[in-house]
Amino acid sequence: xxxxxxxxxxxxxxxxxxxxxxxxxxxxxxxxxxxxxxxxxxxxxxxxxxxxxxxxxxxxxxxxxxxxxxxxxxxxxxxxxxxxxxxxxxxxxxxxxxxxxxxxxxxxxxxxxxxxxxxxxxxxxxxxxxxxxxxxxxxxxxxxxxxxxxxxxxxxxxxxxxxxxxxxxxxx
Numbered sequence: 665x666x667x668x669x670x671x672x673x674x675x676x677x678x679x680x681x682x683x684x685x686x687x688x689x690x691x692x693x694x695x696x697x698x699x700x701x702x703x704x705x706x707x708x709x710x711x712x713x714x715x716x717x718x719x720x721x722x723x724x725x726x727x728x729x730x731x732x733x734x735x736x737x738x739x740x741x742x743x744x745x746x747x748x749x750x751x752x753x754x755x756x757x758x759x760x761x762x763x764x765x766x767x768x769x770x771x772x773x774x775x776x777x778x779x780x781x782x783x784x785x786x787x788x789x790x791x792x793x794x795x796x797x798x799x800x801x802x803x804x805x806x807x808x809x810x811x812x813x814x815x816x817x818x819x820x821x822x823x824x825x826x827x828x829x830x831x832x833x834x835x836x
Contacts, residue, residue, distance in 0.1 A: 668783040669806050676788040677809070678765060680831040685714045687764040687785055689778045691771050692721040692738065695729040700820050701770075705733055718759040720777040739777070749776060760784045766791065768827060772818055773802040783807040791827055793818045 686708065690701060705715045716735045721727070723742040731738060737759050739745070744755045760781065767787040771778030773794060782790050792808035797815050805811055812826050 668780075669804075673786065674788065675809055677834055678788065678831070679834040680828055683713065683765040683831065685716070685762075685764045685766070687716045687718070687759060687762075687767040687787060689767070689769045689771055689781050690717065690719045691775070691778075692719045692725060692727060697820065698729055698731070702733065704824055716759060716762065716764070718756060718781055720771070720775075750780070751777075756781060756784065760786075763787070765789070766831075768824075769793070769808070770818070770820060770823065773798070773805075774800055779804070779807055793823055 688701070688705075690697075692698075701717070705717070708715055714735070715733070716737075717733060718737045718739065719731075721738055721740050723740070737756065739751055739755055744752055746752055764785065764787040767782055767785050767790045769775075769778040769782045769790070769792040773779075773792070778792070782792065789810060790808050791810045791812065792805060794802055794805060794811045794813050795815070795817060796813055810827075810830070812823060812830075814823070
């Protein structure tokens with residue numbers, strides 16, 4: 665992880681209206697969570713933004729809905745990872761081999777997958793969430809250029825609203 669973080673990259677923060685490509689990292693959850701993600705995607709795509717998703721599905725988590733967004737990559741813990749917990753060759757390439765104006769990690773920390781994919785991805789701005797009340801050590805947070813701090817487990821809708829609010833305030 666430290667090697668990934670030490671490689672140089674250009675960082676830039678743009679106004680929300682200037683952002684055209686967004687990468688979102690998520691953990692596969694229930695259909696209500698997917699519906700929130702899908703609503704966000706649909707709203708942003710109607711404003712001309714391109715959204716790419718990559719999700720982590722735990723080996724014992726069963727899905728009872730369909731991922732209806734075509735630019736979605738799902739990484740299955742059971743078959744897509746090495747025994748060291750790293751994605752196998754090629755699994756995340758369709759997500760990380762493109763440049764984004766913004767990458768949003770919506771995984772709940774501590775989460776190695778979210779941090780690893782964020783660190784691997786080329787983006788102008790990388791955003792993550794940190795829980796000030798967490799008793800677990802969230803570990804290194806250096807891969808994020810902007811960390812939204814909260815006092816409890818992340819509420820997806822509130823988290824996204826905070827990101828949009830702060831980036832809308834940016835003036836160039």
